[in-house]
Amino acid sequence: MLNLKRTVCLAMLLVTAALAEAQQSKVSAAYSFFQQDQLDSAKACIDAAVKHPETSANGQAWYLRGFIYKSVYNKLEKGNKLSPSRLEALASFKKSIALDTTQENVQECIKNVKYLATTLYNDAAASLDSIDYKIAIGNFEKFKEYYLLVDPTPANIAQKDIAFSLAMASLYTKIFESDRKGKTEFLKLAKDAYNKILSIDPNNIGANYNMGILYYNQAVNLINQSDYDLDIVALNDIQDNSINLFKESLPFMEKAYELDPKRRETLLGLSGIYFSLNEFEKSNMYKLKLEELEKQK
Amino acid sequence: MKKLLFILLLPLVLLTQSAAVRLDQSEEAGARIKAIYIYNFTKYIEWPAEYKEGNFVIGVYGTSIPLLNELNKMAASKTVGSQKMEIKNITAAAEAAQCHIVYILADNSSQLADVVGKIKGKSTLIVTDKPGMAKLGAGINFSVVENKQKIELNRANIEKYKLKVASTLVEMAVQVK
Structure with missing residues (x-):
C-alpha cells in the first residue's frame, strides 16, 4: 500500500514537472519567435504560457509578453490611438513588476512603461478635438494609471491632471461656443x-479666470439672444x-x-462684470487700473 | 531585449488658452436691455393720429455707439404698427421736436430743460438715464434697482404731451410724481 502511494506521488510529480517544462518551453518558444520577428506566433505562445497556472505567476513570462506586445504596437499599431497591443504591453509590464521578487527586470519594465505611457499621453494630446x-x-x-509606476509622486500626477483638464475645459468651451443652443x-x-x-x-x-469668463459670457449671451419683442416681465x-x-x-475673476x-x-473682466451689474464706480475703478497698467508699458 | 525609443510628453499649453473678454460685450448687453425697453414703450404708449404716419423717429441725444448699434439693429427688424423705425443721433435740443421718442443719455442730462422747452405742443416722449430726471421733466427715466435695469415713470410728464400710457406699463414701473 505504501509503495503504491509512493508510486502515485512520484508519477504526479513527474507529470507536473513535464507540464511545467512544457509551459516553460512555450515561454522559450515565444522568445525564439520574438527574436525571429514572428510576432503572431510569439503572441500565441506567450498568451498560452501566461494563462497556464504553472507560468501565470512567472514574472519573466510577463516581462517577455510586455516586449512582444510592445513590438506589435510599434510595428503594426503605432497610428492607432486605441491600440489594444499597447495596453496589453503595459498590463504585462505592470504584472511583471508585481511578480518580480528578485527585482531583476523592474527597472527595464519601468522604462518601457514610461515609453508606452508617454505615447498614450501624446495620443491623448493629439486627440483633443471635437471628434x-x-x-x-x-x-x-490610462496614462495616469501607468505613469504612477514611473513617478508615484502625487504632486507630479496632479500637475499633469491640471494641464489636461485645462486643455479639456478649453476644448469643451470651444465646442459649446460653436453651437451655444445645441451643445449646452x-x-x-x-x-x-x-x-x-x-x-x-x-x-x-x-x-x-476661465471659469469667470464662462459665467460672464453665459450672462452676456442670455441678454444678447433676447428678442426686442420681449415684454418687460420676461425681460x-x-x-x-x-x-x-x-x-x-465675480468670485472667480476676483480670485x-x-x-x-x-x-x-482680469482687469477687463472685472470692469465688464461690474458694468453689467450696473455698479459703474467699481467698473470704472478697474478700467482706470487697466489704463494705468497700459501706461506703464 | 530591444532598444527603447526616447519619447517626450507633448506640451498642452497651447490648447488651454481661452478667448479674452471684450468689455464692449457688457456695453452691448446693457444697450440691448435699453433697446428692449424702448421697443416696449412703443407698444404701451399711444401717439396721436398725426404721429402715426411716416417713420417712427427715435432720437438719441448723446454718444453711445453700442446703443446706436442696438437701436439700428432693432429698427432694421421691427416696426411700430405700420411705421418703420428711424434712429437719429441728435446733437441739439431743437431736433428733439422731430422725434417720437427722445432718449437723453446720462452725460447730456443737463440738456433736459432745453429739450422740454423745445417740445412744447409736440408729442414727444422724453426718456432719460440719470437719477432724479423723472421729477425734472422726463416721462420715463432708466434707474438701477438691486443691479437690475428698471424704469421710473412720471405719468403727468407723459400725458402732458398728448400721449396715452397703458396701465400695464405704469404698473411695471416705479411711479414718480
Missing part, C-alpha cells in the same frame, strides 16, 4: 473640468438670471485678480 475627445480622455486616464452639455462639461482643477489647485489662475426674468450669472462669475493684479484680461 476624438473621448479617446483623449480614455488615453489620459459642453458648457457643463467645461465648468466641471474647471471645478476639478480648482479642487486640486484653488489658486490656479487660468481655471479661475426682468432674463435680467435676474443674467445678474445671478454675473455674480457667479484671478488677487493672484495676479497686473493681468490685463
